[in-house]
Amino acid sequence: MQLLLILQTRGRSTAGELARELEVSVRTVYRDVEALSAAGVPVYSEPGRTGGVQLVDGYRTRLTGLTTDEADAVLLAGLPGAAADLGLGTVLATAQLKVLAALPPELRGRATKVAERVHIDAPGWYHRPDETPTLNTVADALWHDRKLRVRYGRKDKVVDRTLDPLGLVMKAGTWYLVARHGTAVRSYRVGRIVSAEPTGETFSRPADFDLADHWSTAADDFARSMLRVRARCRIAATHLRMLRLTNEPAAVAEALASASEPDADGWVELTLPSESYEVLAHGLMEFGEYAEVLDPPELRARMAQTAARMHALYHPH
Template sequence: MRASRLVQLLLILQTRGRTTAGELAKELEVSVRTVYRDVEALSAAGVPVYSEPGRAGGVRLVDGYRTRLTGLTTDEADAVLLAGLPGAAADLGLGTVLATAQLKVLAALPPELRGRATRIAERVHIDAPGWFHRPDETPTLNTVADGLWHDRKLRVRYGRKDKVVDRTLDPLGLVMKAGTWYLVARDGTAIRSYRVSRIISAEPTGESFDRPADFDLSAHWSTAADDFAQSMLRVRARCRIAATHLRLLRLMNEPVAIAEAMATATEPDAAGWVELTLPSESYEVLAHGLLPLGEYAEVLDPPELRARVAETAARMHALYND
């Protein structure tokens, strides 16, 4: 642990130049006394590091000195790929190696590029979860990730809506979608997705497995996500909507549903109305997606959905005219 901290201290000094002991202590999460002991250890090992007293002082390296400790470890290389999502790296147990990897990358850059990289980090932040989204509790994520890194089979208990099932899985990938973690795993010959927050328990079986040579996580997830979204569109309704309000459909319906609907849209008629067929997972969901458009949307078919919307509108009218 101390060796790793000494390397991190050295890279901080090389990247930032003179830094106060207090700043180093905060960065390394140790005491100021420990920082000074680490500085002495580096000096004893032949690193030209020294402390400058006074208000403008601090710890620094001799001008011109550059360490060669800029090679990335395997874990650090993995962490760099998550550099835009520090929360994701922390979830997977890579928070510390991510910080060290970023320091190594900065230390390896020439001064002019180092300044640009620092400015980017100061000005761009990625917040993956959507608004009003509380992250899932994922107590098994570390175990799942460990099985993934080492190609080890996992025995899991998974909670579905109606029951708990036991599965032995080959973990092939982890995907974060809108702040929620999903495990993509092979169950026998089938590759399925499992919400990590629903994995009640996970433990390694002690067996290894061979990953499919042609498996592409990104391509698999894209296809699976589209297939899932498409499978949810079980009902369809023919509607007419004012062209001026078509954009509001995008706020209340899934993108895959909007894409299908717009493919069926006619040109606006003389009154500015467009006919289209809108898919959804149920008529109830579809009704709630159309009602916010008010008088700018009309259901033409099926009759049961038209009746549902009319009944809801009548009750709203009665409520506001009581």
């Protein structure tokens, strides 16, 4: 079937090209061509440099219906790496062939052109994706509404949990499992799941659960919960845009909401939140002479000390 769909989608192909695509030998390709021909499919091969395997012009099979798994995989068509992580790589490839085979020639060419010119690379720069050896087990439990018994690694220990998997989210190349533990719905980094096995029990998904809405709310709540310290600062209005380069969106939103009108010198006073004074100091140093910490005293002292050490490095005498 896959050989038939490739020929229908792409037209004449050499036996070598088909063998590489299907990951079989050239001999297997010719054997399959003979089997298709014996089954009544008008397929033939021509020898020589310009030859190849092809269908009689105008022939189209109607056997292009998507299976349930293939239909699910089409939703991940823009993220082939994600599909492979979930064990759907081969299924996705077959589904894409079926979709292309079902398109009229002019639309098929356009779809192929888009695939050749647009590629989505989800992970951020300088980011190495987690090792996720349990992801296939987690995904299988998710597809079939099965309870999972997992061992989950925290910073200081490994804990045992029995979870109802409700969804998987890929954020900047990292997989997270959204699952119910008791009555609470929480997020678990899949790379920290040491082991996972189905309990043999199934569960009923909450009828009103929306994965995208839950993730958006949980992500916002998490970002705000990380903003544990605050500093009162003066920043040149011309450099306020730099806040977005060194701070989380939630911190920027809070800071700008607290900002005063620019004074006579064009400076704005605001309260900038962050996860720690160390992080704050690092970010504010990038403003150079265009930012001043007013409060708290310990952060102001840290900034002064760092500036003095930098001055000593560049002006040793």
